[in-house]
Amino acid sequence: MDEKKLQAELQHHVRNTLLPLFNRYRLDYSDLESILKWKPIVLIIGNYSSGKSTLINEIIGRNIQRTGQAPTDDSFTILTAYGSGDQEKVVPGSTLVNDETLPFGRFKALGEQFISHFRLKKIDAPFLENMALIDSPGMLDAVTEKDRGYDYLAALGEFAKLADLVVLMFDPHKAGTISETYSAIRSTLPDTTGEDRIVFVMNRIDECDNLSDLVRSYGTLCWNLSQMTGRKDIPTIYVTYAPDAAEPSENLSVWLQEREQLKKKILSAPCFRVNHILQDIDRQVNELELVCEAMCTFSSMGRNSLAGVAKFALVAGVAAFFLTGLVLRGLVGVPEEPLVTALLQGTFTPQHLLIPFTGLAGVCFLCWLWFSRWSFPRIIHKCRANMDKLVNLDTSYRKNLWSKVEKKVGMMLQYARLSDLGGVHARNLGRIRKFLARELQGYYNQIR
Ligand SMILES: Nc1nc2c(ncn2[C@@H]2O[C@H](COP(=O)(O)OP(=O)(O)OP(=O)(O)O)[C@@H](O)[C@H]2O)c(=O)[nH]1
Ligand SMILES: [Mg+2]
Incomplete structure (x- = not known):
């Protein structure tokens, strides 16, 4: 299977079939667009001086990144190979965020300060032709957005969304005690990437004085990790x-094997690329399905209510058609001969229909007013008060996705129009379900 071809095919499919639906339901699809744009990415993050840049240099086989004992890097640096006809160079963040072919357009929102701490190094490393490594500023203690000049964790989250692998490095001196690490593990990473894409590394173990020192550091890291993830199972x-x-x-030589396994894992990141794209599409389209399903339930409730009002309008309309003339004659003396009297006496002329039709139109108008001014807003209110009843939340996966889109559905309901009662949501839901059941499955089958 040609992964690049498949990625291009997916990009085309998403643009043509799904984006109009994401637009219709006001869902943000920029993550999906970004991930489809570029090559596989490995993001390397962790404590300052945990050895991120050293590991990158080791993989590349050259001292490309600066290393040092104190916090050394203050920038996010993307390392990738230059294409044919190009040469080694550094591309500044301002160019990267404005390049439509790259997935970094969203990073503009992180501000000028971030952009000046963001760059791409094109280097002579053929194995980086189909992937990119990202070196990052070390995580620090007690820093605020003001100290860095930009929101570091937000930047980390944006990179994590794009990454196929996130390598999180610790060292025995600060085994999971840094505050930015805590926030990253506790909220940034769970919100932006899958658990299976994160790799934990305890580096610099040669600096442990002896085996008991190493065991103690490892134990501390495991304990801190379980506190941060809120889970008892410890990842590898x-x-x-x-x-x-x-x-x-x-x-120490026994640990070198793990070093090799780690490097192998990093270099194999491109193999999971298409799978990750499909996972992301799957998740986002499932979110879209929930929004559409909720709107479908709302529209069918609205139609039921409209049908009730229509039935009433029919009965009341027939009564008004025959009785308006009689009532008016009783009250104000006109018309001289109501429709019913004309029919009984055989003196009917088309003129006798004028008042009955006026009565019928009046009833229809009042019923429409009743529905649009009273019933319809009541249905909206009812739906917004019982949002969970709008969709089928039979699995924890759906519950989790629903918690992300529930607010959006609330907003859509607030601005719902009578035109939402047509069949548009049911048709869209059919298209979305067909995509999930047939087309997406077809892509999964291709990579199996
Ligand atoms: N003893 C030992 N030193 C290491 C190891 N890995 C890195 N170092 C040294 O630790 C220091 C910090 O390494 P870097 O690679 O600069 O660490 P970093 O994570 O990139 O640090 P920042 O960019 O500041 O966040 C350097 O002096 C490295 O030579 C290791 O496994 N063992
Ligand atoms: Mg570094």
């Missing part, structure tokens, strides 16, 4: 060190 943690930065030692 790669325990490694950089061989070039450490003093050579016989006891």
Whole structure:
């Protein structure tokens, strides 16, 4: 299977079939567009001085990134290979966020300060032709947005949304105790990426004095991780060190294997690219399905109510048609000969229909007024008061997605119009379900 071709096909399909529906239901699809635009990405984050840049240099085989004991990097740096006819160069953030072919347009919203701490290095590394590594500023303690000049965690979240793998590095000196790490694990990463895309690494273990020191650091990291994730199951943690930065030692060689496994994992990120795109499309289209399903329920409630009013209008209309003339004659003395009398006496002429039709039109108008001014707003109110009843929340997956789109549905209901009672939502729901059941499944089958 040609993954690039499949990605292009998906991009075309999403643009033509899904984007009009995302627009119709006012759902943000820019994440989906971004992820479809570029190459596979590995994001490397973690404590300052945990060895992020050293690991990147080791993978590339050259000292591309600066390393040092104090917080060294203050920028997000994307490293990728230059294309044919190009050369090694650094592209500034201002160019990156304005390049339509790159997925960084959304980063503009992070502000000038962020843009000046963002760049792309095009380097001579053929294995980076089909992927990019992102080196990041180290996580710090007790920093605020003011200290950095931009919202670091928001930037991290935007990169994590694009990444196929997020490598989160710790070291024994600060085994999960940094406040920015806490916030990233507690909220930023769960909101922006899948658990299966995060890899935990405890680096610099050569600096542990002995085995008991290492066990203590590892235990502390596990404990802190479970506090941060709120979970008792501990994810796999790669325990490694950089061989070039450490003093050579016989006891350590066993951990080099894990270093190799980690590098292999990083280099295999492109293999999961299409799968990740499909997962993201799957999730977003399921959100879209929920919004559309809610609007469908609302529109069918509205139609039921309209049918009730219409039935009443029919009965009242027939009564008004025959009786308006009689009532008026009883009250004000006109018309001289109501329709019913004319029919009984056989003196009917078309003129006798004028008052009956006026009565019928009056009833229809009053019923319409009743529905549009009273019943319809009441249905909206009822739906907004019982939002969970609008959709089928039979699985925790659906409940989770619903919590993300519920507010949006509330807004759509607030601005609902009588035209929403037509069949448009049912037709859209049919299209969305067909995409999920047939087309998306077809793509999944292709990568199996
Ligand atoms: N002993 C030892 N030193 C290491 C290891 N990995 C990195 N270092 C050293 O630790 C220091 C920090 O490494 P960097 O790669 O700059 O760390 P970083 O995570 O990029 O740091 P920031 O960019 O400041 O966030 C450097 O002096 C490295 O040589 C390791 O596994 N063992
Ligand atoms: Mg660094």
